[in-house]
Amino acid sequence: MNLFIDNKSGAPIYEQLYTQIKNQILSGELQPEEAMPSIRGLARDLRISVITTKRAYDELEQEGFLYAVPAKGFFVAAKNTELLREENLKKIEAHLTEAVRLAAPCGLTKQELTEMLELLWEE
Template sequence: MNIFIDNKSGAPIYEQIFTQLKSQIISGTLPSDEALPSIRSLAKDLRISVVTTKRAYDELEKEGFIYTIAAKGCFVAPLNTDLLRETNLKKIEDYMEKIVHLAASCNLSEQELTEMLHFMMEE
């Protein structure tokens, strides 16, 4: 498991940990039921606060990417492909809403917007 903290990034440290672990779980780098480092251990390795690490783990658990077993630690949850699909569909809808507003401000027609999408999909 590799986590890199970028102190120059505008993103909070807990969010950087959350994003990187989530990405590693989705890609399969961290397989289902893999034990994660303890909160204290990860905080020590990254030289950050235990509170920051706990927040990242709490967010991952809230979104269903990890689970906790009392006195044993945190583990990678089996991927729920339906949940992952729903999450990604919501993100796509959010991006599309922004695209529609931006296209309207540029007076792009639906046909022009569709052509742009087709062009992007071909690449």
């Protein structure tokens, strides 16, 4: 598992961990039932606070991406297809919102933007 902390990003460290781990689960890089590094071990490796690592793991657990086994640690939860679909829908909506925002200053009409999407879809 590759995790990187960017001190210049302005995003809280726990949020960076949360996002990177979540993306690795969604992409399949981290497989269901795979053991996660221990909270202490990950904190030590990344040279961050144990509390920061715990917060990221706790949020991932609350959202159903990880589950905890007492005295064993955290594991990747089996993928909930509805949860994955919802995550992807949010990403698509964000990208389409950005496309609409960029189209307005260019004078693109709704029909022209729709045609562009249809062409991309066919590829």
